[in-house]
Structure formats: C-alpha cells, structure tokens
Amino acid sequence: MATATEKPRGAQTHPDIRSYGEVNEDILQMLSRPGKWWWVLLGMSIAGIGLLAFSWGNQIINGIGVSGLNTPVGWGAYITTFVFWVGIAHSGTLISAVLFLFRARWRQSIYRAAEAMTVFAVMTAGLYPLIHLGRVWHAYWLFPYPNQRLLWPNFASPLVWDVFAVTTYFTVSSLFFLLGLIPDIAAARDQTKPGTLRHRLYKSISFGWRGTDRQWHHFGKAYLYLAALATPLVLSVHSVVSWDFAMSIVPGWTTTIFAPYFVAGAIFSGIAMVITILVPIRKVFGLEKYLTTKHFDAMAKLCLVTGLVVFYAYLTEFFMAWYSGKPSERAVFWNRAFGHYWWATWIMLTCNGIIPIMLWFKRVRYSIPALFVITLFINIGMWFERYVIIVTSLSHEYIPFAWNVYRPSLTEMGIVIGTFGWFFFWMLLFIRLLPPVALAEIKEVLPPPFRPKKKEVAR
C-alpha cells in the first residue's frame, strides 16, 4: 500500500496514519469507554448548570433588580458574556467554511470539534438575550409575528438585526454541522453492534447513508455551497453584534472600526478556545497522530494574526479618542485606562496584546503546554475586552451627573459561571456520542492506496 513513498513525509498532513481503517479505529474508540476524568468533568458541568438554574431562577422570581444593572449601566455582565460566546462561535465557522474554501489542508483534523464548539457556543450565547430580558416569558416579542396590536418590530434597529443574525447563524451552523456529520455517523453505525441503542441512534441519524458515488457527488457540492453561504454569514454576524454598539451615540462605541475589530476579535478568541479545548482532548484520547504540532502551529499563527489586528484596533481606539478632540471620547478612554475599571482594561491589554507576542516564536507555537496557557489568558482577556467596551462606556457617558459604577451581583456571576457548565456539558456529550474528528475528510487528505508496484494508473 502506498504510504510515505507517494509524497515526502514532510509534505503529508498526517504522516503517522497508515490506513483508512486505522482512522476509524482511532476516532471511534473515543466513543466507547469514557475515562474517569470524563465523568468528573461531566459532574462539574452539571453542577454549573445547577448554578445557572438556581441563579436564573432567583432572577426570574425576584426580578432583574437582583442583578447589578441600573442606570446608567443597563448592559453589563450578560451582554458581555453574550458577545463573548458569539465571538467564540466564530472560529468554528471560519475553520469549517472559510478555510474549506481556501483549501487549507490543516483544517481537516480540527474542524469537526470547532464546528461543534460553534453550535454549542451559539446555544450558550442565545441564553443571554433571554436572561437579560428579565421577563423571559416575553421572549417571543423579539420575533416578528402578526399580533393583536398590529405592531411590527423596527427593522432599522440593530437589536432586531441581531435577532435575525443570531438565529440565522444558529440554524445555518447547525445544518452545516449535521450535514457534515452524516457520513461519519454512518461509519460509526457500521462499527457498532446491530441491535444496541447506539446502533439504532446512529442508524436513524445517518439517514441510511451508504457512501455511493451519487451521494458523495451531491454531498460535496452541497458542502461547497453551504461553505460559500456561511462565509459571508460569519462576517456579518459579528458585524451586526458590533453594530448593537456602534449604531448608538455612546462615547467609546460610536466608531466605524467596530465591525472589523469585532470580527477579528471573534476569530481571535474562537481560535484560542479551539486550542484550549483540543489540547486536553488530544492528550486524553491520544490523538497525537491527528492533531500534530503542525496543526497547532497553524492555529497559533491564525491566533497571532487576528491578535495583532485586535491590538491594532485597541491602539487605534485610544489614538482616535485623543485625535478626535472630543472631550467625551477623551474622558471615556482616560477613564478606561486610569479610572474605576483600570484593572479590567489592563487585563485586556496584557492578555490580548502583550502575551500573544510570544506566538511570534516558533518554539512557543510548537509547544502544546505553552499554547494551552497562552490561550487560557486570551480567553480571559477577550471576556474582559467586551466588559471594558460595554461597561466603561456606559458608566461614563456625556453628563457627569449620570456617571456611575457598575459591579456584577452574585446572581450575575452565578449565571456567567453557570453557562460555562452548560457549554461544556454539550461539548462533553458531543465527544462521547458523535465522531469528534471528521473521518471522511481525514481520509480525503491521506495519500490514496494504489496497487503495489503499479502506480500512475488513476492519474
């Protein structure tokens, strides 16, 4: 069988995988016995969901007053975490759709996990508008539906755009994820014993996939079209989220760089989260053959590039605040760096601007522990970035009389921490139930098996 003879070893994406069958074995064994640590993590996630339910329940019963939100800071930890999770979602679509269109061959190993992360991150983000509403039972008012008062939403409002953008994003990324899973679920179906619960589950959700020429032909084309649709979508969604801020007249928000700045930030934080999640998965399930240091190097480079864009945007914001000569802008940015929230701003600048400088070094990019630590800092930094943008601007608007300081209440902290449990709960279920690495796409980039001795026939 043709292996390393077809191409020099260094040119192959996965030099240590020898056959197609091996891919199935290695990846599908992840679905069999969960280790002790899986149960520990699942327990922690369920505890997080409990905390979320308790805190949210407290807010539903006692009203939004239990949060720290009040005039002038009406958007606090909830909207911060909403933007954080929407941002996390972005890199999944970037990896699955944009890098697919660019034919980046290193995406095959990571894109399934990144796509799952996207879907679960949007599910998590989607909770926040509901939580933030206060009276969650009126949530359906967000959607345009014919009602007795003959009222329609204001389609010139960025908040309505957001409803459209986020629901579309959730639907499209889920469809993309589920369609891509069909052949791999079929592979899992073929490896499980008929009659078991798992076999029946895989049989029903693989829709009777057989891998025929006809199926692959249409599948490949549909995948391309979905990628082409998802690419502008991913850019639009975080732009729309940024316009929730940029369309207002709040100092510190009303700037035209917000859309590219937010999109770069979203990809930056998302790639960081992908690395944070993949490092333990690689370790626990022994996926070194699939997630090589080259893959991590490529992700780290993407992280570095988007991180530089983000840092440049921070500096531009500060420069423009000074250069504009507007007292309100100047005051907000002075307040950011040296006011009540100086610590949040400096956490943001350190984690997103200073620490990623280490990614310039090849030794760091090839070191898995170093990447894990750096991306943890980036995750923290990106949460604080949104906190800084939202809270410092609102707390320091035009009239000094209205300035005030916001502190998240215990309920808000409980909800924010709890949603991490909610996110990781889905993530943990995913790696146990569905093939977390794309089987068919890995096989696609492996050198195809040719008859021994006689080469050159299929070309």
Add this chain to the structure above:
Amino acid sequence: MSAAKAADTAREGLLASYEYLDSTVDTITELREKGFEEITAFAPFPEHHIEHALGYHHSPVRLFTLVGGLTGAAAGFAFTVFTSMDWPLVTGGKPIVAIPAYVIPAFEMTILFGALATVIGVLYNMRIPDLKGDVVYDPEFSAGKFGIYVTAPPEQMATVRSILETNEPTQIQTDPKGRSHG
C-alpha cells in the same frame, strides 16, 4: 441510457470490494467501455477520480441554493417593507421605507433560505433519508474499502464478473435480486 438495457426484464447484481483506488477506477472505466452503465460506486470519502470515471458534471443542488437564496432576499425585503408600510411611523421626516437598514435582515434571510434550500436539495438528490434495510451495502465501505455494484441481465453476468475480477477484488458478492441503484 445503458447499452446493457432491457430494464423490464429481471436483472442480477454483483457487488465487488476493492482495496485500491486505481483498481476501482480502472474497473469502472472498463465496465463503462463494455457498455455497462448501471453502476454504483462506494467510497469511504468523496473521491473525484471515481466521480470522473462515472462521468459526473454539475449537481442540481446549485439550483436549489440559488432559488433558495433569491427567495430569501425577496422575502426579506418584502417583509421589512410590508411591515413598515403596514403601520407608517414617520420619524424626523425620514423615509418610512429605510432600504439601507433593511439590507441586513434581507441579507440574513438570503443566507437562511439559501442554506435551508441547499439542505433540502441535497437530501432530495442523495435520496436520503432512506432507512429501508433492503439495500446493497457492505459496512467495509465506510471504513476503507471501495465498492462497485453492477446490475445487468442474467445472461451478461459472466462478462461483468470477469471484468470485476481483472483488478483483484477482495471479495465479490452476488445479489440475485438486482436491486435498484440508490
């Protein structure tokens, strides 16, 4: 469309498994040269050599995507314009129908409808969901083997078998029922 036609008469089928890609592609080419067109090829991943050997060109899925996207764009503009005309609310003398702002919901609906139509189109064209148990298949095909299923009238089965055997199949299974190609 097939030279080995007579679709009304009974057909038999043969399912051969191959380990190598080039054997599979060669076999398909030979079968088609001899006039056997009722072929289904199985592969563990999308393989363009096989698609090429079978003579695929465009997929009608792209029409679904296009029509879905255009419907979404039209629906997005129609809906936003209709709702603002339904209850005209003049603010600051500005136009009631604010097209630049409506581009965004219309854009999102373009993507949404386009994606939904693509998924419907691909499921329809792939003929799935299809959960009937009675299909020609071998679980090996999702792991690493390539497969070729050919149907032909009984009197031509010997020719088919000899073509299938030239390229060292790992296994040949007979299917006396000659089921349809999905």
